[in-house]
Amino acid sequence: MHSPGPLPTPGALVDLAREFTPRVEAFGSTPVLLDLQGLGRAWPSPRALGEALLEAARRRCPEPRVALAVSRVAALLISQGREGLTVLAPGEETAALAPLPLSLLALDPDREETLRGWGLRTLGDLAALPAAGLAERLGPDAPRLRRLARGEDDAPLVATPLPQCFACTLELEWPIDGLEPLSFILARVLEPLCARLVERGRRAVSLALELALVDGSVHRRALHPAAPSSDPRTWRTLLLLDLEVHPPRDAIQALTLRAEPTPARTVQFSLLDPAQPSPERLAETMARLHEWTSTGRGGAPVLLDTHRPGAFVMVSFAPGAFRSLGSESHAPRIALRVFRPPRPAQVSLREGMPVFVSAGGVRGAVLDLAGPWRASGDWWDVAWSREEWDVALAGGVYRIFRDRLREAWFLESELD
Template identity: 40%
Template sequence: MVDARTVVLDVTGLRGMWGSPRAFGAAVQRKAIEQGIHCRVALAATRIAAVLSVYGRTDALTVIKPGREATTIATLPLDILTRVANFCLQRNAAIPLEVRNRNVSRMINIFKRWGLATLGDVAALPRDALFSRFGTEGVMWQKCACGEESQPLVPTPENRLFEVALDLEWPVEGFETLASGLRPMLESLVLQLSQAGVAAAVLIVRLWLVTRVWYTRTLQLPAPICDSRMLCTLLVLNLKSHPPPAGIDLVVVTAIPAPTRITQFSLFEKAVPSIEQLSTLLARLKILMGSERCGAPVLSETHHPNAFDVGPFAPTMSSAIHLEAAEQTGPIAISRRFHLPLVAQVTVDCGCPVLVSASGGIGRRSVERCAGPWRSSGHWWEQTQSVDQELSTGYWSRDEWDVELDDGSVYCIYRDRTHGEWFVAGFLD
């Protein structure tokens, strides 16, 4: 829709049904008259040419042949651009919205001061010079005056609400009874999602309890799912881990849609894990371990070398990563860190480590070469007198060294400046 009184239709491919554009336009007019609507119809190869013809010409039916757009609308007055301003400006994202609306009348007034009176006068201007003076905005208005349009007609999809509800005859407290009622609800919901070509990314279940309050649970799915049995299993597992405090009178399930997931990105790559099996596994693990303990590690907003958070587990496959790894021809040095640093005894001479003794297969080794120290600290504002400050508050202060031992192995060691103890953080593989 251009505005409340103007509609643009894509009639590509209808020639075989109607024979000619004029016949189709006449059929549209007849159908409008039957509905009590008096309208003007214009058919053109571009949207802007059709809209300008409808606004500027008095003919009930106008058919513009391809390539004749600029000639047909050339005699229309310049002021007609104000009527199609919103239609033109909506499709130029390079210009901010507030700037667009403010510059509409300014551009038309400039054209009038130049002595231009019709769309044909604007179309005759040199485009390069217009761009040099006004940028993309000037070129956009000239394209409108020529009836040119480079973007296809993209319909605006309707904001659909994917929701189902079930009014129970008697209050339900058992999960088995609730599951039997959820199955047909979710089958209907999945049918709506399939018809729209999407899947459920988030499920929101609202339960109207006998205590006259709403109990709401939101289920974040690891990937978009369009399987009613799987959705029912996940919902029941989620409700079992967080049971409602009273009986249920009404069930409302709402799905937030998302595009369906691609399970195999390339013929030469492995498919990602099954969505159904993965979702069920994660749901059962959350019941056993707690939702805050299940997920994937993500980096924390800190420079602490061992800090991490737990985020949602959503595996992806990136072809760019595999291709980048395949292009590496020489050996790659990998730094491997111990999950729990090894306690070490280090002998220091002139401020540098000369002897390292630790468990984990290191033994007692002399240091051939070393680099460091690199001093780092953080979260000092949280420093307390606790026994283990790094675990309790996140505060740390250390000096790190890279050492090469007499057997050729390279390790990363550090000294905890708070307690004066040495640790082996990892090794170079």
């Protein structure tokens, strides 16, 4: 099927072809090849099928051309070289192609000039040449061109995959207000959307929700969970939890959901390792934690690139791949048990070094010490400056520091 004239939209001819069969091979906007096997029961004859195709094409584009043949290349060339409808019986391909011009083969200029110098003008002239010696005169591609001119296929039909668009829109008859009725609407939209993801072997890595409100505004939310999911119940829970924190300001008239797909990954765990939590359950747990805590207090801590102690930010929790701990060393490590907030302390000095420490629950003479370690920074914002010491008392080893800006001592942690 081919349309030499302008198309109303670039994919108009492809969309028309998909109304008849899902196996469609598109060459840009036009021409389009259709695999019509299995459609004979719906029409009494191949010509009736061709007329149905032509009539449907005339409603979409100007001057359409339709050719039916058992040969893929014959149908492709004839649809570009003949107007209207052409139906070929098996064995008629070479004769039907014979009067068509050589330009349909889209030859390079030098090759076409050579053939015209030999007096060849049509596909029939090229098809009539003897196969023997043709490659020596025209190059290794010449036998393939001769087969194309005779209507002999050099490749099977390769269906163009459908564009992957995972979106659903639902117009409501009556506006709804509140999360309880919205929960049922979300279930109706999410179940077919997630079913399409599963059919294509995909999961949604993110989900965008657009709520058209009665006042004409649009309430938009985007979810990026810790792990991709294709479970409609998980996505509904995540959406409802997010809308509890960020509710729309008016009643809802329509909603649209768009999923960003990613290939589904099957993880094979070891039989000897402990079972891992479900990624979908993890996403729900993280969403509930975000709901229960204030903004910026849920997620995973990431240290900042600074010497300021305890400086970190919270980011979305994204676990990495499971890693077995069997090969790791079990050598003992020193743990630093931090007191939050640091405990105010009274420190006696001798020659600038601590000799006695008294803080909440900790009191004693310094038996040994290490330090000092001095650090400062952020003078352009909220400046800090401190002097750290590790001190050994009778009851344990502790880290104390002096706030050099406030001239105050604090007990920060205990070394275990």
